[in-house]
Amino acid sequence: MLREIRIKNFAVIETVTVPFAPGLNVLTGETGAGKSIVIDAILLVSGGRGQTDVIRSDAETATVEAVFDLPRGGGARGVLEEAGIPADESALVIRRELARSGRHRAFVNDSPVTVGLLERLGEQLAEIHGQHEHQRLLQPLAQLELLDRFADAEDAVARMAALHAEYRAAAQELERLRGADRDRAQREDLLRFQVSELDAARLRVGEEEELRAERRRWQHAERFSSGLVEVTQLLLEDRDAAAGRVARAARVLGDLGRLDGAFADAATPLDAAAAQIEEALLAVRKLREGIDAEPGRLEAIDERLDAIARLKRKYGDTEAAMLELRDAAAAELDRGQRHDEIVAAKERRAAELLTQLRAAASAVSETRREAAGRLGPRVQRELRELGVERARFDIAVEAAPAEQIQARGLDHVEFRLSANPGEDPRPLARVASGGELSRTMLAVEVVLANYERVPTMVFDEVDAGVGARVAGTVADKLAVTARGRQVLCVTHLAPIAARAGHHLLVAKAVRAGRTRAGVAVLSGAARVEEIARMLGGERLTDTARRHARELLAGK
Known part of the structure; x- marks a missing residue:
């Protein structure tokens, strides 16, 4: 229930606190006094769109703060818990702040929140029917939603919509796979060529670096060869070669060692040097053999490096990158070769979802038809x-062909009315006058009020188009609707105002050249005066006052 709303610098309201009570609350006042501004403020804290043009011209910000009783176990607590907002045991405070800079803010129990969260929270706290709600009744979608509310089918419809979205996604994916067959064939040809070319190349990680090192040796083969020849001559083949000199020196020291053992010790390092020279000669011979072994090797290396360079331009900067691309292409080719299997699996899934969707739509259709058979007579009774x-x-309730299933099912719902004897019921848009349409909307809402889960219902001029003759009946209907919940109603009809348990007067005044709207709680003589004004206009008479007292006494 809405306890009170505090409004500051909003439209023509400078600052006001509006208290509300359980049961039927009415807001009255002259045309243009600002009654609907209070409803707009309630809409704002319920997640409505915030616009800077509602800020008073002499202010930079506007603030609306509403205090609600928080129902135990209601959906509002679930929304708060999901958002991680602590819930007070008794009260919920929602605040919207609008700024000319466009930096609007929203708070719940002083915690900053998004407008989306406010909208979800507002759906659990109040059902708001604006001045033109009866025009909405002409829309097929609105009629379908009203029937679903009466049938308590909203959760089933939401599940069906989720199932429809899943089916549509599966069907679109299946269509994409089928439509890609031609492109897939071309892609597979390319993948096969890439895998074949890379396999034929027999690439090895590090090969290019090894080939470039070998190429450098072959480029300088002549210099290497002559150098090795020279080294061989210096170590072995010259008359004064190192190997011969070391051998002769070792023999001399050996001969001397036979005369004195100290000389023999000096020969030992020379023996080691001779062995090292022999090892060096073996290494030089091997290098010479490597240079002379393969005529045409340099050309072969260049050809291989050119082949690797061509592959790098197409497939990657390194052998590792090219081999990785090859593996990816082979994997994609394998998946492509399993394309028919994938398509078949997708077809089975789409068929399963469609079967589930049609079953859900059929169940919802049955629920709607049964509910339509109950709602129609009840609305007819209320209209009379x-x-x-x-x-x-x-x-x-007419079902479309199965292939035309939509998120809300197969059904087209149409409210039909005949207000004159001898005429068959026809669609509302074609037969209902403004007054009949308003009363039809009221009749529907009176019936649906018993199925409404929110604690507060708000009607902005629900009596539009309703004459004085049936005003008392409208008042009775609103009073019945207000049993067990809170109803807020903006009205111009005295019988409705008189039936309320809580009466608020909205009035405008001009002070210091500025228009200001205020709200006052009426009781006693002040309330009699206001209801008399509603009955007789600006010129109050004793007759109007007496009539007002009679209405109040009979409520």
Whole structure:
């Protein structure tokens, strides 16, 4: 329940606190006094769009703060818990701040929140019906939503919509796979060529670096060869070669060692040097053999390096990158070769989802048809009590072909009315006058009020188009609707105002050249005066006052 709303610098309201009570609350006042501004403020804290043009011209910001009783175990607590916002045991405070800079803010229990969260929270706290709600009744979608509310089918419809979205995604993916067959064939040809070319190349990580090192040796082969020849001559072949000199020196020291053992010790390092020279000669011979072994090797290396360079331009900067691309292409080719299997699996999944969707739509359709058979007579009864005495009202539920299934199912729902004897019920948009449409909307809402889960219902001029003759009946209907919940109603009709348990007067005044709207709680003589004004206009008479007292006494 809405306890109170505090409004500051909003439209023509400078600052005001509006208290509300359980049961039926009415807001009255002259045309243009600002009654609907209070409703707009409630809409704002319920997640409505915030616009800078509602900020008073002499202010930079506007603030609306509402205090709600927080129902135990209701959906509002679930929204708060999901958002991680602590819930007070008794009160919920929602605040919207609008700024000319466009930096609007929203808070719940002083925690900053998004407008989306406010909208979800507002859906659990209040059901708001604006001045033109009856025009919305002409829309097929609105009629379908109203029937779903009465049938308590909203959760089933939400599940069906989720199933429809899943089916659509599966069907689109299947269509994409089928449509890609031609492109897939071309792609597979390319992949096969890439894998074949890379396999034929027999690439090895590090090969290019090894080939470049070998190429450098072959480029300088002549210099290497002559150098090795020279080294061989210096170590072995010259008359004064190192090997011969070391051998002769070792023999001399050996001969001397036979005369004195100390000389023999000096020969030992020379023996080691001779062995090292022999090892060096073996290494030089091997290098010479490597240079002379393969005629044409340099050309072969260049050809291999050119082949690797061509592959790098196409497939990657390194052998590792090219081999990785080869593996990826082979994997994609394998998946492509399993394309028919994938398509078949997707077809099975789409068929399963479609079967589930059609079953869900069929169940919802049955629920709607059964509910339409109950809602139609009840609305008809309410219409007759609201002054459309010969009204005939029914609800047609027609199913579209199965292939035209939508998120909300197969059904087209149409509210039909006949207000005159001898005429068959026809679609509302074609037969209902403004007054009949308003009363039809009120009749529907009176019936649906018993199925409404929110604690507060708000009606902005629900009596539009309703004459004085049935005003008392409208008042009775609103009073019944207010049993067990809170109803806020903006009205111009005295019988409705008199039935309320809580009466608020909205009035405008001009002070210091500025227009300001205020809200006051009426009781006693002040309330009699206001209801008398509603009955007789600006010139109050004793007759109007007496009539007002009678209305208040009979409520």
